Amino acid sequence: MGLPELEGRVHGARATACVRDAQLVVRTNTDLVDLPVELVLHAALETTPEASRIRLHLLAPASSRTHPRACLGASAQHAKLVLPRARWRQRDTDDAVARLEHATLALDVPPAETPAARAWVDQLLAHAYPEAARKRVLVIANPVGGQGKGKHVLDRIVAPLLRAADCAPTVFETRGRADAFRYVSEMRIADFDVLLCVGGDGTVHEVVNALAARADAADALRLPVVPVPCGSGNGMYLSLHGPRSFNVPLACLSALKGRAHAQELCVLTQEAVHFADGHPIYPIVGHGRDGRAYVQYYSFLSQAIGLMADIDLGTERYRFLGDLRFSLGYVLGALRNRRCKADIDVVLGTHGSTDLAQMRERALREAPRAAATTDAAHRLRHGAVVDAIDAQPAPLDFGARAAPTGRWLRVSEDISTLYGGKMPFVARSLMAFPYASPADGALDIMVQTHASSAVEKLVSVLHGEHGDHILDSSIRYFKAEAYRVTPHASPGQHYLSIDGEMVPHAPFQVEVSPLQLTLLSLDDDEWRAPILQPPTAREHARRAAARA
Numbered sequence: 266m267g268l269p270e271l272e273g274r275v276h277g278a279r280a281t282a283c284v285r286d287a288q289l290v291v292r293t294n295t296d297l298v299d300l301p302v303e304l305v306l307h308a309a310l311e312t313t314p315e316a317s318r319i320r321l322h323l324l325a326p327a328s329s330r331t332h333p334r335a336c337l338g339a340s341a342q343h344a345k346l347v348l349p350r351a352r353w354r355q356r357d358t359d360d361a362v363a364r365l366e367h368a369t370l371a372l373d374v375p376p377a378e379t380p381a382a383r384a385w386v387d388q389l390l391a392h393a394y395p396e397a398a399r400k401r402v403l404v405i406a407n408p409v410g411g412q413g414k415g416k417h418v419l420d421r422i423v424a425p426l427l428r429a430a431d432c433a434p435t436v437f438e439t440r441g442r443a444d445a446f447r448y449v450s451e452m453r454i455a456d457f458d459v460l461l462c463v464g465g466d467g468t469v470h471e472v473v474n475a476l477a478a479r480a481d482a483a484d485a486l487r488l489p490v491v492p493v494p495c496g497s498g499n500g501m502y503l504s505l506h507g508p509r510s511f512n513v514p515l516a517c518l519s520a521l522k523g524r525a526h527a528q529e530l531c532v533l534t535q536e537a538v539h540f541a542d543g544h545p546i547y548p549i550v551g552h553g554r555d556g557r558a559y560v561q562y563y564s565f566l567s568q569a570i571g572l573m574a575d576i577d578l579g580t581e582r583y584r585f586l587g588d589l590r591f592s593l594g595y596v597l598g599a600l601r602n603r604r605c606k607a608d609i610d611v612v613l614g615t616h617g618s619t620d621l622a623q624m625r626e627r628a629l630r631e632a633p634r635a636a637a638t639t640d641a642a643h644r645l646r647h648g649a650v651v652d653a654i655d656a657q658p659a660p661l662d663f664g665a666r667a668a669p670t671g672r673w674l675r676v677s678e679d680i681s682t683l684y685g686g687k688m689p690f691v692a693r694s695l696m697a698f699p700y701a702s703p704a705d706g707a708l709d710i711m712v713q714t715h716a717s718s719a720v721e722k723l724v725s726v727l728h729g730e731h732g733d734h735i736l737d738s739s740i741r742y743f744k745a746e747a748y749r750v751t752p753h754a755s756p757g758q759h760y761l762s763i764d765g766e767m768v769p770h771a772p773f774q775v776e777v778s779p780l781q782l783t784l785l786s787l788d789d790d791e792w793r794a795p796i797l798q799p800p801t802a803r804e805h806a807r808r809a810a811a812r813a
């Protein structure tokens with residue numbers, strides 16, 4: 266479906282404008298716009314008795330211009346804003362798309378053509394926004410996020426782009442820890458169509474916990490949450506848009522016109538005594554069967570203990586390196602090769618699996634499950650961390666296709682790290698959970714055994730960005746409905762990282778929550794993350810040789 270040609274003038278030169286094959290094409294002798302219609306932010310007709318002008322607000326690759334920014338708008342001379350649809354489809358690997366910028370173009374039409382121009386603008390907007398445009402935008406911004414870039418990204422990119430799309434965003438800048446949590450706890454959900462988080466995963470963590478802790482949690486979580494990458498890891502952004510680059514305009518575009526999908530949350534419990542100093546963002550408290558109090562909170566991205574937590578939280582002093590600090594942290598941690606002393610107990614349940622082929626199959630075709638009603642919001646299916654489980658659970662056998670039992674099973678090997686999550690990417694260099702599925706009722710868990718040498722550990726994540734570290738002999742990768750980690754007291758500094766945030770290093774239990782977050786993607790698929798292919802015979806042989 267296209268849009269008929271409209272004749273007018275651009276910079277005084279005769280011009281035609283149309284939509285053909287889902288591309289907006291504006292052509293003069295010297296200027297050319299040929300962009301996916303998805304990149305149209307807004308079109309408006311400005312009329313005076315003497316003239317009518319269509320002003321187009323677009324996103325366009327910066328490098329596609331033949332002249333600098335001044336070539337567009339009132340003083341424009343020659344412009345070439347081109348992005349073929351094939352390149353737009355491959356946007357996660359195309360550097361031109363990584364440098365999208367706001368551009369404007371004015372098309373003058375004779376006053377007599379004003380009614381036709383008005384109809385053309387309406388039709389263009391219908392192409393650009395096939396679903397109702399999200400106009401009521403709330404922006405929660407951490408101005409110091411991403412090594413202090415947050416304020417700049419907000420003022421120079423996010424706010425102007427939203428205004429160009431005809432939105433008047435409500436902006437809340439956080440002043441410190443728990444600010445985002447408090448704001449989202451008290452806001453009127455019905456006032457907004459979408460919530461943008463300009464910051465890192467820490468800001469998203471606060472927003473998600475605030476939405477989930479509200480009395481109207483199941484409804485509040487229908488407000489789509491959009492990560493605008495301005496931190497070090499930005500795992501949610503990477504899973505939605507691909508690992509090539511942190512593309513702020515693309516994130517904003519997904520807020521305006523992305524397709525909604527449900528994303529299960531992980532729910533955690535930890536004994537309340539560990540939060541004695543008061544933790545402002547984890548207010549939900551329950552009681553176990555023996556009366557002991559526990560804190561219940563939510564994780565959207567990851568839970569890490571051992572080496573992977575040390576990378577996250579033990580490398581704060583290298584923040585200036587951006588996300589390179591994670592790679593450096595891994596090398597240092599692998600060389601140190603410390604054992605993570607903890608009991609790991611899991612419930613595979615009907616949604617769990619230890620079979621990689623089965624996981625891949627499911628990731629390809631898993632249908633989303635129904636979300637919780639408000640009544641079921643905080644229900645725990647597998648109890649809380651304070652509840653007793655078997656003193657000696659049966660061992661979890663990774664060798665065979667384990668039966669989908671609802672009993673607790675124990676990982677019997679010594680480990681160096683445990684990493685749990687529900688989204689593929691946790692950082693640009695690590696697709697930690699290549700078989701993650703947004704709503705399959707299971708958590709993806711990766712355990713690295715301690716028995717492997719430092720060198721084996723280093724080698725195992727060399728290809729982490731493709732997710733094939735899970736094929737390594739030192740990695741156990743499985744899906745479970747719930748797991749519990751009980752760290753043993755041991756000397757030294759130890760971390761527990763939840764979505765990259767530090768929480769008390771104490772026993773914790775995780776399960777899939779009936780609560781679901783609403784995310785927006787620019788594709789039909791929820792994630793922009795390739796599902797890992799099974800290893801080829803050659804790859805099998807290579808890994809066997811490496812093991813030998």
Ligand SMILES: Nc1ncnc2c1ncn2[C@@H]1O[C@H](COP(=O)(O)OP(=O)(O)OP(=O)(O)O)[C@@H](O)[C@H]1O
Nearest residue numbers: 410411439440441442464465466467468496497498
């Ligand atoms: N104005 C502020 N000053 C200091 N800290 C803040 C401020 N606003 C928010 N915070 C806190 O900063 C922490 C980290 O924020 P965020 O994750 O957005 O950025 P980041 O740390 O740069 O990113 P990443 O976690 O990916 O490294 C959060 O715990 C948040 O509560």
